Amino acid sequence: MLLHDRRSRVPQTRWAMRKNAMGHVFQTTSQRGLNHNLPPMRLWHKAKKLGTWDPRAISLDRDIKDWRALSPDQRDLIVRLTSLFQAGEEAVTLDLLPLIMVVAEEGRLEEEMFLTAFLWEEAKHVEAFRRFLDEVVCTHEDLSHYHTPNYSRIFYRELPAALNRLRHDSSPQAQAEASVTYNLIVEGVLAETGYHAYHAILKRNDLLPGMLQMMEYLKRDESRHLAYGVYLLSRLVIEHGDPIWNAIERRMGELLTPAIEVVNELFEAYPVLPFDLQVDEFIAFAMAQFQARSSRIEKARGQTLEQLNRVDELEQMPV
Numbered sequence: 001m002l003l004h005d006r007r008s009r010v011p012q013t014r015w016a017m018r019k020n021a022m023g024h025v026f027q028t029t030s031q032r033g034l035n036h037n038l039p040p041m042r043l044w045h046k047a048k049k050l051g052t053w054d055p056r057a058i059s060l061d062r063d064i065k066d067w068r069a070l071s072p073d074q075r076d077l078i079v080r081l082t083s084l085f086q087a088g089e090e091a092v093t094l095d096l097l098p099l100i101m102v103v104a105e106e107g108r109l110e111e112e113m114f115l116t117a118f119l120w121e122e123a124k125h126v127e128a129f130r131r132f133l134d135e136v137v138c139t140h141e142d143l144s145h146y147h148t149p150n151y152s153r154i155f156y157r158e159l160p161a162a163l164n165r166l167r168h169d170s171s172p173q174a175q176a177e178a179s180v181t182y183n184l185i186v187e188g189v190l191a192e193t194g195y196h197a198y199h200a201i202l203k204r205n206d207l208l209p210g211m212l213q214m215m216e217y218l219k220r221d222e223s224r225h226l227a228y229g230v231y232l233l234s235r236l237v238i239e240h241g242d243p244i245w246n247a248i249e250r251r252m253g254e255l256l257t258p259a260i261e262v263v264n265e266l267f268e269a270y271p272v273l274p275f276d277l278q279v280d281e282f283i284a285f286a287m288a289q290f291q292a293r294s295s296r297i298e299k300a301r302g303q304t305l306e307q308l309n310r311v312d313e314l315e316q317m318p319v
Contacts, residue, residue: 028109040231060131066207073274076269082133084147084262089126093122095159096122096182099163121225132211136210148266150259150265154186179236187225192285234296234303260286263282
């Protein structure tokens with residue numbers, strides 16, 4: 001779709017504002033200003049307060065000692081899990097930019113402001129996992145052999161294809177399918193289940209306290225990212241109706257099974273699971289997280305934008 005075609009369909013683009021506002025070229029010097037009641041702005045304010053932790057300020061001294069005492073299978077599982085997160089965080093950092101560009105093109109300044117924090121936090125997560133690999137695991141080997149077929153499908157193909165499609169197709173359906181892939185599947189199923197696995201390994205066994213602290217910070221960041229994804233998909237459903245909801249359902253159906261298989265593949269390499277883990281716990285957790293967000297987005301079919309944008313509505317989002 002050509003740029004001028006997109007602009008003609010979206011009258012509130014930044015381009016349109018600059019062309020027509022005359023004396024008020026920018027939103028923040030117009031009568032509109034900033035809407036601090038929008039959920040993305042509330043997430044922006046939370047990000048300023050809660051997202052400023054530094055991966056390099058967390059002590060890993062005890063982690064180094066704990067690592068030496070782990071069995072080979074225990075180490076292998078942690079490295080396997082970390083390799084999935086490391087590549088995943090790099091992927092989402094690289095692939096978020098087209099969504100930011102679409103949101104900016106539509107003149108949604110409040111959403112774009114939050115997405116700048118979103119991208120910064122994803123980049124910080126890349127640093128956090130790499131620091132653990134460098135200073136605790138002390139490895140520089142190629143870890144891509146841990147990237148199983150279903151993991152590769154999602155992170156090597158589905159995620160970049162869905163997000164990069166937005167460079168030439170910014171339609172509501174393309175935005176919805178990109179957000180389902182990024183927010184509901186990658187963040188809402190895989191990342192959330194991965195955090196649960198780290199917690200089960202580290203918290204229950206009193207291990208690697210520095211890594212556990214980083215996980216708590218990462219999970220808090222991701223809760224805001226998920227809340228934005230739920231908001232974006234809900235907004236698209238309200239604005240464009242059942243065709244978008246149908247596209248969301250279809251995309252969720254395409255990717256849920258391979259996402260669950262990523263969880264299965266994580267554990268199937270071990271005849272006896274380290275740390276007394278149970279696969280069923282993590283499958284059930286992944287499905288519960290998925291269902292909670294899916295139900296919340298479906299609720300938007302009966303809502304107005306005014307209802308979605310209420311402050312208390314954001315607080316009820318499952319994050």
